[in-house]
Amino acid sequence: MDHFSGMHNWYACSHARPTYCNVCREALSGVTSHGLSCAVCKFKAHKRCAVRATNNCKWTTLASIGKDIIEDEDGISMPHQWLEGNLPVSAKCTVCDKTCGSVLRLQDWRCLWCKAMVHTVCKEQLSTKCPLGQCKVSVIPPTALNSIDSDGFWKATCPPSCTSPLLVFVNSKSGDNQGIKFLRRFKQLLNPAQVFDLMNGGPHLGLRLFQKFDTFRILVCGGDGSVGWVLSEIDTLTLHKQCQLGVLPLGTGNDLARVLGWGSACDDDAQLPQILEKLERASTKMLDRWSIMVYETKFPRQHSSSTVQQILTYEDSVAAHLSMILTSDQHSVVISSAKVLCETVKDFVARVGKAYEKNKESSEESEAMAEKVSCKEPLLCPSYLIFLPKLCLCVCSGLRAGISGSLSSSSVISRLLVNADSFSCDPETFDCYTEKCVMNNYFGIGLDAKISLDFNNKRDEHPEKCR
Incomplete structure (x- = not known):
């Protein structure tokens, strides 16, 4: 990453007042975008002088x-x-x-x-x-980043003065690329190493850097999708007990930011120092996050056309003979129909009994096979291991007992209870389940956001159709 190397992050800009090159000390021209400025430290340079600038950007x-x-x-x-x-x-x-x-x-x-x-x-x-200035509570001082782990990631140690540092994620494409301005401004206010662009590698690197802190705060600058992305990565790294997350809304559709009191949109990067102060004093709220679990079940066996026809024949025969018994005045017809009806029902019951016995034999064979392989189960890769980290999520311990007491026992109710209280169950309960997705519950399940995302993706793929 460039900001770990001390290199300047140049961008072309204009200057409304007299500005001087930090390399040659001569004035920069007032011509639009004639000079260069570092996005992090505001080092100024002519385009011809930039190659001679020393790599002394913000530490x-x-x-x-x-x-x-x-x-x-x-x-x-x-x-x-x-x-x-x-x-x-x-x-x-x-x-x-x-x-x-x-x-x-x-x-x-x-x-x-x-x-x-x-x-x-x-x-x-x-x-x-x-x-370190007015943002010192949120800043990670450069002295805290002093070693690299075996995987090549920087490790942050927690000095006494840095009890709850701030990790910032910015979606640079949010708000018609407005996020770029906020990315620059945050790097000027904080340590550039604690500010990350979600569009450049996602949230994993930043969370890895902060995982050694006992407590830290996260600020996500973007929309609801950006927040969900970061929350999912927090789940993956099991950091939910260490961090609190705030939202700075960029762009449109910021339902979660409105729920948490941060407003619908922020378009003034000059207000960031005040926003950081508010973040330091903010209270915390719990957010419902539902893990949507699915399990496989067998479809009802499809009957062949001959079997269906045979059942229809039984139905027609029974209906016809019952009708004759109820409506006919001739004793011989009634006795004949009753005899045929009894034979039909007897034959039907016999066939049902045979089908039951056959199904029972198959079930016994399945149970015998299951018993044989059960001793090998620990050697296999049990699916529930995937969910072990999520056993740490906050769950009401009395939920399962309360629901169990109010409902009668059945296999259907058991499955509903697993869904309602999945993270406080024994891991074996997850054997037949697979996590499909995680839903953040505030205004909705994100269907509107998905439609907007699909539209934006199509617009990026075919910009000529969206002029």
């Missing part, structure tokens, strides 16, 4: 800080990371509280983490340790 790991690391009796901490010039017009020095910066040249400094701005002469008077 992400302990190794990226290098020799500037601070070690004292309190442990390891990080210094300020300064970027020179191009300060806002209203900038004031943190030390002397006087105006700093200039529109005439590249001068004075801004910290990429705490956003402190100082004059060059005042910089030495400021504490060397960076306090």
Whole structure:
């Protein structure tokens, strides 16, 4: 990933006020999209100067800080990371509280983490340790990322100051690609290593990075589909006891965000610092998530046409002779019909008895075979192992007993109980079940979202048809 390498993330942009190149220190032209800006640290450069820019983008790991690391009796901490010039017009020095910066040249400094701005002469008077600014509760300091596991993933350790860091997932394609703006802004406010684009690898890498934290928070910036994607990956990694999830709605159809009180859409990335503060104070609510389980059952045996015809013949014969018995005035006809009817019923009962005996023999054979293979079952791959991680989900322990007490026992009721309380049952109960999908229950089961997704996919495949 580029942000672990210290490389700048360039994009072409325009500047409404005088701006200066951080490489050659000359002014950038006011021509539209003439200059380049780093999406993370706001380092400015001419297009011709970008290749000469040093790879000193915002720090992400302990190794990226290098020799500037601070070690004292309190442990390891990080210094300020300064970027020179191009300060806002209203900038004031943190030390002397006087105006700093200039529109005439590249001068004075801004910290990429705490956003402190100082004059060059005042910089030495400021504490060397960076306090990380107003978002420090949510920030993972680069000092916390200091090793790589055997699979090549970065491992985050939890320093005392970082009790509940924030993991951010942004769907860059949400809201007519509005997510790109939010992706840039979050990387400027937080550690770039804790901000991930769902369209570039999904949520797995981010959750792997945070899985060692006892508690952490997740912010998903996108629609209901993005939230469902992240929740499914949380289930896969069994992290549901460690994290709480918030939603920043982008685009349309954000039912879950409305339910949780975050509104229907957010289109102003300038409000992100305030949103992060609200997220730190937010209360938690439980969300119903239903695992839809299916099981196979045998279809009723299809009768051959001759069997069906034979049954119809029985029905017609019985009906005809009963009619004669009830309506005829001739004793001989009644006696004859009664005799034929008795023979027909006797023959029918005999055939039913034979069918039952045959079915009983097949059942006994099946039971004998099942008993023979049952001793080999532990050696096979039992299907219920797939669901063991989900035994940790929150379930009301009295649910099964309460329903059992109010219903009579039957095989149908047993299956309903497994569906109602599947995660608190013994694993053996899952033998005949397979998980089909997971449904998040707030306004609906997502049928409207599926239709919208299908439409968007078709529009991406055939843009010429949607002008």
